[in-house]
Each structure stands twice: as structure tokens, then as C-alpha cells.
Amino acid sequence: MTGRILLVEDSPEAVELTKHALEGCSLESKAIKVAYDGQDALDYLFAAGRYEGRETAELPEVVLLDLRLPKVDGFEVLEQIRSNSRTKLVPVVMLTVSKLRDDITRAYELGANSYIVKAIDYDVYHDTITAACAYWLKLNRRPY
Amino acid sequence: MRRFSLLYKVIIAFIVILLPILAVISIMFENDRKEIENLIIRELRQNADESESNILMYMEMNRYRIQDFSSDGFIVNSLERIQGKEAGRILGEYMRLHKLPIFKEIYRLNIITAPDGHVLASTAPGMEGEDVSKEEFFRNGLKVVSVAEIVTKFGPELAVSAPIYSRVERGKVLGVITGFVPLSKFVEFFTGEYMRRLGALSWSEWGRWDTFEIYLVNRDKLLITPSRYVPGSVLKQKVDTFPVRECLERGREITGIYPDYRGKMVAGASMCMPSLGWTLVAEVDREEVFAPLTRSHRYSFSVIILVTALIGGLVFYFIRVIVRHLRTLAAGAGEIAAGNYEIRVPVRTRDEIGQLASSFNVMAESVLERQRELVKSQKSLAESELRYRMLVENLQEGIWVIDADAVTTYVNPKMAEMLGYTVSEMMGRSLFDFMDEERKKFTMERLDLKRRGVREVVDNEYIKKDGSRLYATVSAAPLMEAGEYRGAIAGIVDITERKKAEEALRESQERFRAILDNMGNVVYMKDLEGRHIFVNRLFEIVARRSKAAIYGRTNRELFPERIAAEFEKSDMKVLEYDRPMEFEEALPLEDGFHSYISIKFPLKDTKGKTYAVCGVSTEITNLKNAEEALKKSEQSLREAQRIAHIGNWEWDVEKDQVYKSDEVLRIFGRRAGELANYESIITSVHPDDREAVIMRFREAIDKERAYSVDARIKRGDGGERIVHFQGEVVRDPSGKTVRMDGTVQDITERKLAEDEVVKLNRELEHRVEERTLELKRANEDLAAAKTEIETFTYSVAHDLRSPLRLIDGFTLLLLKKQRDRLDRDGQDHLERIRASSKRMGQLIDDLMNLSFVMRAEVVTASVDLSAVAMAIAVDLEKADPEKKSNFIIEEGLAARGDEKLLRMVLENLLGNAWKFTSKKDEPFIEFRRCGEEAGWEVFCVKDNGVGFDMAHAERLFQPFQRLHSQDEFPGTGIGLATVKRIVQRHGGRVWADGEKGKGAAFYFTLQKGKGR
CATH class of the missing domain: 3.30.565.10 (Histidine kinase-like ATPase, C-terminal domain)
Known part of the structure; x- marks a missing residue:
């Protein structure tokens, strides 16, 4: 099962809200792969741990990556994605509540393709996700 | 400039004349050559032109004939009606009988059937049936009247062919009729044979040239007429020469000189015959063309060489004869120049050279005569001169003779010696070379007088070779000859020594006066009558008069009477006792009385007779004041030492005696008389410090440097003080230590104060260290706190906002999906939850801002x-x-x-x-x-x-x-x-x-x- 979107998010509630927001994109539910911590996300991408033996030929079209994650935090996940020759070109969009300038700067320095702040107002969040999804899944051209 | 012998010059002249002649001859020959070339070319061209028209005419004739045969009714009808051998026989017979005799140029006629190309009939037997379908003459002949060169069993031939058209079927070719002409026939055109045969009266065979050749070349560059030089060359010899190429490639007819097919240089002219593809070439060997020219060349050069050799030989012979005689004369003259007046040259001929030789001999004779006379008179002159010379050269006075231009013509050895030169060095040099500018001017004036015949004795100066001066008395007289000035002679006496003595005396007097004038004493001399004969500058000041107003006057005329009397009295006393004496004298001056101590003594002349009294007075007015001042200064020094607690002491090393000021005694708590030697000073030093003090003193003495040392001392009353010793060593000129000077300062109070300062400083440092440590800890705490705040801020940013999002999100989902189940109040409550969460978000953002502002x-x-x-x-x-x-x-x-x-x-x-x-x-x-x-x-x-x-x-x-x-x-x-x-x-x-x-x-x- 390969997702078009890899959503890395620790809170199941947040995952639910995001999935809800992604409805605007009219995707199959299979298309969204959720990892609940950083290690899980990396295992999935590199076919390790419980994903050992997974067919890795297909990469997600975009990774939506939260910053605060159990086990391995978002920055570490980003860094590992970028340092692996197979995954280094995968578009990574940071999706987090943090508005801190330091966080934004660091994410871009590590090679994030985009940085989206999760608005508290769900209406706003919904619009944001719809727009991001439209951009990364429909408009964007990937090198693989 | 280099000298060339006569012979050499003649040869060069010869060559110079010969060269232009050769050049002119060469130019003439060149012109001849061109002329001949033009001539032959024109002739060749003409020849070729004629041959060309003959050939063209002949060829045209052949073509007409063959064309005519091709339309012969019998031939055409026979060909149309009969076939096979029968036809061949009939037609062969017909042509032999009716055609060949008409036109004798054609040797043989063939009829070839078309299209199979087999010979049907021939005037020559045995030709029938031969297949010539591949031959060019047949294939061209099918179409038009054509010409081709071929080789057959009869040799090289020219084939002229024409098509035989059917009369029944229009345009059909029944066969080809071909006429053959041997190519050797063409030679007849060139030799004139052909024209003769046609009835021309005369034709010179080959023209007037031995090597003249005219030939035809076809388009394959093959010779088609026989060569004069190569047998059997027709259609075999390749002629790839310049005119052929020009004709075939460019259609150009040329004339000129070029190598022919044999490779030999020829003069030639070509004619192009494009209708046949042939080139006609007429040529003559260049060798032959220019043969006359070459012959005349050879004659001319032979004559020139012969004439040149003849003239050269003659000139050479005459020159040699003349030169030999001249050399003999030159050798004779050389001998005479070398002093051999006996030489005579032989007179061999009676011509000009012979006359020259006898004149030379006459001249040599008269020279010899004159020489003998000269030797005699010289001898007597030399004797007389020797006598005078001996006289002059042994004089102890310098003799100097100059001519009218003041050039030295004679000096005797004494004169030279006086100036430090040798006689020869001076000879010929100007008198003025030996004097400076000033003397030169002076001497010139003197020489002007000489010109007028004045003799005189003057003093003059000369410059010696070593640059020093010669002072001399000069007795000079003019040398007149027939009333005309011829120079001057002078006797010169060296007076340098005298001059030097005078100079020295003047200098000594000057020195003496300078010393006296600058002395701090009053100096004066009076003669036995008491008149001043010498005073120094100070005397002038004291007497307030100038020297001029003093000399010749007595004391009474210069000073107040009472004072003058005192002076006179002491003067008299000196004269009386006749020895130096000391007096105390007083003189009233503007600022009161001045006291003097005067030493007076008699002055004696060389005979020991007293002629004057001399006095030297020293002012002692200020002495007393000085004594007073010294006393005062010592007093203040003592006072200063007491106040500063500094005493000074000196240790006389030789005598081991210590001199010290009162303050030293006070510092050491001793009485006068104590601390009298080095040992007593050392023992006063505290035993613990003693070693250091001794070491410093010793170092000062050994290494010649100042010492400075602090030490504790024991006072006479048992008390302890801290003192500072400082000073240096004094040495005599030989380097021996004679004294050690120094000061002793009581620094007890200062030391105590310093110790206090050191203690305070140390405490302060300790406190600073403590505070620094505290500060460092505080900083570390602060840094930790800051990190904590940052962590906290991060938590606020992330952890507080996350649940708010969820609240808002799920509330909205609730509102949307469960709207039907909620009443107005419920919906309103949910809206309030959403508003609150949004405000909470805003609050968090604002707090974050505030936190940011603080950090x-x-x-x-x-x-x-x-x-x-x-x-x-x-x-x-x-x-x-x-x-x-x-x-x-x-x-x-x-x-x-x-x-x-x-x-x-x-x-x-x-x-x-x-x-x-x-x-x-x-x-x-x-x-x-x-x-x-x-x-x-x-x-x-x-x-x-x-x-x-x-x-x-x-x-x-x-x-x-x-x-x-x-x-x-x-x-x-x-x-x-x-x-x-x-x-x-x-x-x-x-x-x-x-x-x-x-x-x-x-x-x-x-x-x-x-x-x-």
C-alpha cells in the first residue's frame, strides 16, 4: 500500500482533522499514509522496522511533516530524508503550529520545500490544506 | 692611409678602364641576340603559315574528292542492287579503273558496308571481308565526311571517309567510302616537293637552316609526319611540348624559345588547325640560330683578352724598370738621412731616370761638403760654450734666462734645485708657470720695464715643485739684440729662510698679545721712566682708555695721584731688588674699590740689562664673597639632609677613612668620631642584611657601577631603622678606586607604609576574585534561566496551540455535522467555544511577541x-x-x-x-x-x-x-x-x-x- 501523501503527525485527533481537511482534495483514503512518530515515518520511507521488505520503488508525492514528534523529531526526519540518495528529492512540507522564526529558518536550511503554519481557526486550516494539496499533488512536477 | 705601390695602382687603373668596355660589349651582344631571335621567329612563322595553308588546301581537296565519290551513281546503285563477293569484285574494279586515276593523291579506296563494318570492296587486293567496324574512320564516316590518322599494314596513313546514302530510302547509309593517303606525303608540303609537283618553279628545300624542322602533331600529341631526327616516329613519337600544349589546351599559336620533343632548346612557331585537331610546328635549334652570334662573341673576347694581355705586359715591364730605379734613389736618400753622406747611386741610363741619378749624386756631394764645415764650427762653439756653462752651472746663485715670450731658455742647476725641479723639467716652460696670480701680475709689470731696457733688483716669490714658496731676491737684466728686446736674464738668491724667520717672529708676537689680551689679569709694562710701553685689554678696561691713549704715559697721567704714587713705589721696589715681588693694591672703580694682588718683575734684554718693569694684577675682590656663600650652602645642605633624613658619606679607600655629614650620625644614632672607617659602617648593618650590603659595595668597586641597596641598621641606642644606601665609586685616571661616595637615607616610615599598601592590595585582589567567581556563577545561572525560558516559549508556541486547534476543529465539525440535532443555544455555545479558542490563540501570539521583545x-x-x-x-x-x-x-x-x-x-x-x-x-x-x-x-x-x-x-x-x-x-x-x-x-x-x-x-x- 503506497500513499500519495505521507502525513507525519503524532496526535490521532490532529490526523483526523487534517484528513478531514484533505477531503477537499478528493483523494482515496488509501492515498494518505499516516506515520504517528518520526521513526515510523523513516521506517516507512526506508522500508525498515515493521515495513521491512516493502516495495520502495514508489515514493510519496509529498511528505507533510510535523515538527514535534515522538522518538525522532521533525528536523531529524527531514535531515535523514535529505541525506539519503533515494529520498533526497522528495518534496517535504512542514506542517506545524510553531510560528517561531528559528524553526522556519532551520526547516529551510535543512531543505524543506515549504512551511505551513497550522491555523487555530479550522476554516482557515481547511483552506490552507486544500490549497497545499492542490499545489503539491496537482500543479507540482516531481523529478521522479 | 694605406700606401699602395705604384704597380698596384696601375693594375687597378687598368681594371677600371677594362670593366666598362666589357659591359658595353655585353649590351651590344644582347641586342644582337634579340634581333636575331626576332628575325628567325618571323621566318619560322612565315614558313609555318605557308605550310599550314598548303595542308588545309590539300585536306579540303581530299574531302571534296571522297564526298564526290560517295555520291557516285554506279557505286550507290551497285550497293543497292548487288551483294556479296560479286559486288566487291565489281566495285573494286570500278574504283581501280575509274576513281583512283582521277585523284592521284589517294593511294587506295575502300568501300565498307554498313552497318556490319566489313570491307566490301578495295582497290588493293586482299582487303575484302576485313572487319573495320571498330575503327574510328568507319564510325565517323557513317555520319559525315571525316578524317582520321591510322596505322595499317601499309604504314601510318590518313583515312578520309564519307557516308554513301541510299537513293531509294532517304537517310539510309549503305556504306562508307574511305580514301587512304600515306602520312609521309605531308613531308612534301614542307620540302616544297608538293608545290613543285603542282608546277611551282622553285622551292628551297628546308630553307637555309640545317636544323630546320616542320611537323604536324595530332590531338593525341603524337607526331603524324616523320621526324628528321627520329626514324619511324609517325604516330609513335609523343610531342608534349609547349606549343602543342598551348594549341590543344588554349587554342593559342605561339612563337618563342623552348625545349622541343627531343629536349633540345629550339626557336619555334606554331599554327593551330582546330578543324583537324592538329598542331603545325616549325622549329630551328637555338644553337644554330645563334651560331653566328656565338662565333662573333668568341672572336671579340679573344681579341680583348689578347690586347689586354699585351698592354698589361708592357705596362708591367715599364713600371718595374721605373720602380727599380726609384727604389735605388729612395735607398740612397735614406742613407743620407741616416748620416751616410758617402753614398752614390749608379747611373745606368741616359734618360730622365739617369739624369735624376746623377743630380742625386751631385746633391750628395754638396751635402757632404757642408757637413764637414758644420762639424768644424760646431766644435769651436762647443768649447766656448762649455767654459761658460761650467761657470754658470757652478754658481751658488740661480741663473734664469727667458726669451721675449717669458719662456725659459736656460736655468742653471742651482736655480732648478732651488725650485725642486730638474733643469730639463724647467726648460721650455713659461716663467709664469712658477708663480701664483698675484706674483704673475707683479712680474709682468717688471718685464714691461725690461722691455724698456731697465735693470733692477726686486724681491719675488716662486712656487716650488712641492707647492711650497721660494722667496728670492732677483737681479734682472734685459737681453737686447740690435736694440730689440730678446728676453731677460736674472740672478736669483734664495731668501726663504729669512722670510720664514720674520714670519715666525710676527706670529709669536701676535700669539703673545692674544694670550695677554684674553687673560683675566691686568698686564702692563713700563719703561724705566714709568711710561707704559705695553698693556693688555683688561688694563684698557680698568684704565678706561684705549691703548693709544695709554702708551707713552705714566701712572700719574692715568690714575689719581695717591694711587699712582702707590704703584710707582712698588715699581721702584722691584727695580731696586731686581726680582719678582708681590703686592696688594687697590683701585677705585665706578662700583667702589677693587682689590688686586699684583706680581711685578723686571724685564731684561739679551744682555741682561733691565729695561722695563712688568706687572700682572689679579683681582681678589670676589674671593671673600665666595667664602661667605660656601658657608651658607653648607649650612643649607645640612638642613636639607636633616629634613630629608639623608646623610652623605665618603670612604677614602686608601686611608680607610670615612667622612660623613651630621645627618649620617643622626640616622645611625652615633656621636661624632664614631663610624670613622668602613668596618664601623658595616658592623652597624643588621647581621641579616650585612652580606647583601657588602656584596653590593664590592660589586660597585669591581664592576665600576653605581650601587643601591636597602638594609636594616642597629642604632647606637639599640634601636633598629631601615636605610637606603646609594652611591658610586670614584677612580683616579689610572683606574684605581680612590673613593666611594654615597648617601644614606632613613626610609623606615616609607617602608612601613609600603608594606601596608601591599597588604591592602592583596586583600583587594582576593575580594575581586571572590566577586568574579560569584558573578560567573550568576551568569551561568542566568544562561540556564534563559535556556529555560526558551524551552518554555517553545512549549507555549507548540503545546498550547495544538489543543486549541483541535478544540476549534472538532467544534466546527460538530457544528456542521450535528447542526440538526442542536438547538439555537447549543449552536451559540459552540460558536462561543470557537471564539474563545481563537482569542486564546491570539493571546498566545501576543505573549510570544512580548517574550520575543524581551529576548x-x-x-x-x-x-x-x-x-x-x-x-x-x-x-x-x-x-x-x-x-x-x-x-x-x-x-x-x-x-x-x-x-x-x-x-x-x-x-x-x-x-x-x-x-x-x-x-x-x-x-x-x-x-x-x-x-x-x-x-x-x-x-x-x-x-x-x-x-x-x-x-x-x-x-x-x-x-x-x-x-x-x-x-x-x-x-x-x-x-x-x-x-x-x-x-x-x-x-x-x-x-x-x-x-x-x-x-x-x-x-x-x-x-x-x-x-x-
């Missing part, structure tokens, strides 16, 4: 506040386009500060003003400069909004303090706290002014920035 680094630059305010105003208007707005922002406002932080200040203040004027019909917001405070700018944001009660003015700037309800005006109450923080971080202050319902004004101060 942020302030980067100072000049900030254009007007521009910042304008941008904020535009943003506010955009966010709420419905609202009426009226921003008034002063232009050119600038302040020094951090642009990001100052933007937050204005965002808050203008945002507040915007918010609180939202309910006004005529809102008004103003940002401008409101004055100055202690050099800082005061800015203000004023509005006509709801305002506030001044009683609450202080609370405004505290965080979370709000004066309005959330429903009235939403807000977090952190904005103004942030503003206050920022302004404070810039060093400024912020305050507010307002009235409820009338509007508010917020003031803040910032450093002046660079305005626009």
Missing part, C-alpha cells in the same frame, strides 16, 4: 518611522475596507532603533487607535513628532476614539490589563505592555494621555535618527 537583540539603525506607519495604515485599511479612515502621518519622521521592534510599537499603537475609533463617525488618527526631551525625539499617536480615564493611565501598560470588555473591543491586553518593553529597551520612555470619550494620546521617546 530580542536590538539592532540599531536609522528607521524611517513615517514609512513604517504609512505601511501599517495601508494594511489596516485593506483589512477593513468598509471602515471610514483618516490617518494623518507626518512626513520625514526618523529615529534610531531596531526597525522590527519599532514596527511592533507602531503596529500596536496605530492598531489600538484604529480599534478604538471604529465606532466613530468621523475617525481621526494622527502620528507625528510632539516635541523634544533632553535631546530625544518625542513621538505621539493621537486619536479621537473612546479614550480612557486618566485614573487608569498607569494600568494601561501592564500586561493583561484591559479597560474595555471583550465584546466592546476585543484584545489581549498585552499590546501596550509590549510597546512599553520595546521603548524601554531603546532607552526611551512611554506615557499616555486621555479622557473618557474624547480620545487618547500615546507618547514615546526615541533617539534622533537621520531624517530624509
